[in-house]
Amino acid sequence: MATTEVSGSGALAVGGRELPTGRRLDRERFQWGSVSLLLPALALLALLFLIPVGYAFYLGLTNLRLIGPTSLHWHFTGLSNVRELGRDALFPKSVALTAIFVGGSVLGTVVVGLAAAMLIRTATSVVRVLAGGIVIVAFMMPAVSAGMTWYATSTAGGTLATLFGTSQSDFLHSQPLLIVTMANTWSQTGFAMLVFAAALRTIPAEVIEAATLENASAVQRFRMVVLPLLRPTIVTVVLLVTLLSLANFGLVYIMTQGGPNNATNILPVYSYQQAFSFNNLAYGALIGDVMVIIATILAAGYVWAARRRA
């Protein structure tokens, strides 16, 4: 077996042979020549992301309106909109509603998606393909269709009313946030299930078998073997579902338009309402900026968590 030691002179000795000192091969290196190869991607990133987002941040600090005297002659107004944001009682409510909506969706999607993936693992290939196909349809369904489907399901005369109440029960308007969160969870669970199912297939059967031989119960096998091995996948799913939910304007807007009485007025809906219903483009852009900041912080947190655990 080769031995490695660091000699007193600082030279690296491998198997009794000294290697030249200088560049460390175990560290990330940067070659200036690679910049030219990265330029097209950088240009696209700047054109399609950095410049629009930067411009949106700028717009958030102006008095631009969709219609009205300042629709043409608008200008920079400093922190005026930010102060307005601090005064706006609906904004913190909207942030809280967004947190519940996103948190609930993530929790529901991961739990149901993982449970479905575990169940389908033992199914025959025909059942697996069929079930996979059906859930992917739910995921691929446009927000408009998913929203209309859930609208019909959760209002009077719908499936939920028939199953859990009277024909006149209107769950969408009595429990609006719960229903839109369920709808969002429903539309994203298929995606989570497919990812988890793929990840589960990569867990070697020997590992599970070894745990079984050690008399580990099914719960113990799941908690102490499967779950730790799935952790990177869970982090990825959580990150993606968080970002998809945070930006899920269409589904909520179609089902409730933010109502009744702002009960589902999550940030993307409130941003749209300010920009296009109240013509206040700058304030709508500022709320959009807040969403970008929240998404960036969450994404950074997840990436950090994924790296730490890896």
Next chain:
Amino acid sequence: MLAKSGLSRLTRVALAAITVATLVVGCGGSSSSKSGNSKTISVAYGSTYVFDSVALTNKWWNQVAHQFEAQNPGIKVKLVPIPGSYNDIVTKLSLLYRNPSTAPDVAEIPTGQIGLWASSGYFASLNKDLASSSWWQKFPAVVKSEGTFGGTTYAVDQGENDTAIYYNKDMFRKAGLPVPWKPKNWNDILTAARKIKSSVPGVTPLWLNAGSGSGANGLLQGVNNFIVGSSTPQIEDGSKWVVDSSGIRAGLAFLKQVELGGLNASESQLFSPNAVTTPLTLFAHNKLAIAIGSNYFTGNWTKPISAPYWPQAPKTMGITPLPTENGGGIASTLGGWDYAISAHSGNPSAAWKLINIMENKTNSIDAANWAGWVTPNKDYWTAPAFTTFAPQQLLFAQILPHATLTPSSSNYSIWVQGMGNATGQLVSNPSASVTSAVNTLSSYVSNQLGGGAIKKLP
């Protein structure tokens, strides 16, 4: 017509995305002006929302363009159709007007936007042209006033929607109520609805729009009719928004009585974005007895429109004006579509000629019939082409001079949202007090616009 705000949400969502992208790329665009005497005039209009069908939309605008081009050789009309619902049209026009080079010479615009766009400097004054116009003299004063601000008229009406009470005569007879029915005050409406509830099972006694789901249309065809029929009809007072008044309380109290009595449609139906057109189907299926509804209902039941086709409508339906709070007057809101000429038009005289053609007898009546409006020209109200198209066209025309305009200034949409929340609160919880609903409106508007922007009237 005014009623289809919920039809195309996908378009609305897509347009929102496109709008944001367009703004991001194109804000602060150039301000190149057009040539002085352009040989083409552009006219922008709603192609899927305003008229009752796309085929009728195309027919009407093509007939107008052909008439213009025949009378004005050498000048072409460029049609700029705008698909989508109310919000899509408003957003697209707003974007077109942002740049003088893209502003249409003539546009079909909703009444509710005139004030805001005129104050933005988008429109040319029509005062000089109107002074010698014969048809303008035939418009009722309230219709003239909808496009006039500070003595300058910026827009002229294309057609109007107003409100009355629709009732099913068969159900009234079954309940022992008089036919024809002429309620003298709001209490008479409640009494009739209660009688229907006890005598005609399985039907919704009264449809009164409420909640924020159907936006400004829901209020225009709902509770706002009661506010304008009260002793204090003001919604806007100078630059302030009225958030509490005896009129607002009277309108909300009426809704509360309707809800407490279990007389209104279900929460699911009222909160739907398509709520305002739901009574058309309910009536046609004999599931509704009374509705506070717009004039376009009768046209929608005709064969040419078929939304839905209901041949028994003329025989079954009765229509009567909505009385004012304590009787003695007619209560109705008013809203429609107008024509305006861009302040940057390359050929304003040709644009004015086009408006003259659109306001002629045939075109005005065709537009009114095919879009579910009352033609604004009093001379055409008794024309057989108008009166025979649908039942009670003349009655709605006679209501028009009594109708009250809805504000068209900036921030009305905020008052609408607040009022939608307040009325929705009473639907969800009929035992809530009128004062708490008023507080909902008041706190919403003051949160959005500041305490200085609201006003309380006695």
